[in-house]
Amino acid sequence: QLQLQESGPGLVMPSETLSLTCTVSGGSITNGAYYWGWIRQHPAKGLEWIGSISSSGIAYYRPSLQSRVTISVDTSKNQFSLQLTSVTAADTAMYFCARPVTTGTTGPFDHWGQGVLVTVTS
Amino acid sequence: EIVLTQSPDTLSLSAGERATLSCRASQNVPSSYVAWYQQKPGQAPRLLIYGAFRRATGVPDRFSGSGSGTDFTLTISRLQPEDFAVYYCQQYGSAPLLTFGGGTKVEI
Numbered sequence: 372q373l374q375l376q377e378s379g380p381g382l383v384m385p386s387e388t389l390s391l392t393c394t395v396s397g398g399s400i401t402n403g404a405y406y407w408g409w410i411r412q413h414p415a416k417g418l419e420w421i422g423s424i425s426s427s428g429i430a431y432y433r434p435s436l437q438s439r440v441t442i443s444v445d446t447s448k449n450q451f452s453l454q455l456t457s458v459t460a461a462d463t464a465m466y467f468c469a470r471p472v473t474t475g476t477t478g479p480f481d482h483w484g485q486g487v488l489v490t491v492t493s
Numbered sequence: 494e495i496v497l498t499q500s501p502d503t504l505s506l507s508a509g510e511r512a513t514l515s516c517r518a519s520q521n522v523p524s525s526y527v528a529w530y531q532q533k534p535g536q537a538p539r540l541l542i543y544g545a546f547r548r549a550t551g552v553p554d555r556f557s558g559s560g561s562g563t564d565f566t567l568t569i570s571r572l573q574p575e576d577f578a579v580y581y582c583q584q585y586g587s588a589p590l591l592t593f594g595g596g597t598k599v600e601i
Contacts, residue, residue, distance in 0.1 A: 479528035
């Protein structure tokens, strides 16, 4: 059974870089032309797609975050990662990694990690 | 960017009743690529419906989706106690760019 697990610091200082990793188990990240995604949810708010990446490294980003976001993939570790630079309190959120139900497109998502809460604070 | 507006914000119903949730898009969603998710407190979202009406694996048939163009609906035919949650719509017709609605809370 495919499982995704986010990991990374729960606290980040303002102006620094948020770095998270999603480890995929129960299947290979290179199996099928899936786009692996990052989604965040601000406290008591709705969901926001951050970006997605294929196992070959093709990445797409939310336009409003594009200047600060990098998503990368490490097929040897069966992982993909998120970096968000110059964070502010507005980046405080629960961050989820996820995989779509079908190949060849960035959504919708039927496999999700449990999420990791990242708080931006000095 | 396609903006999704969900209504109502909150739906107060009793178990056994029918729930009708609306999702309106700011422009046509190509191929009716709309999905619906259920989210309970402290959990990740769960995919219920995609392609406007296709149920995801393991989703009970009391959940159904409909609609096209700019207007989409999630219907829960007879609410069960475990169905009280927040529901989000998502469009992927403009993929790779994805957008979500603001959510509808279904409460007792």
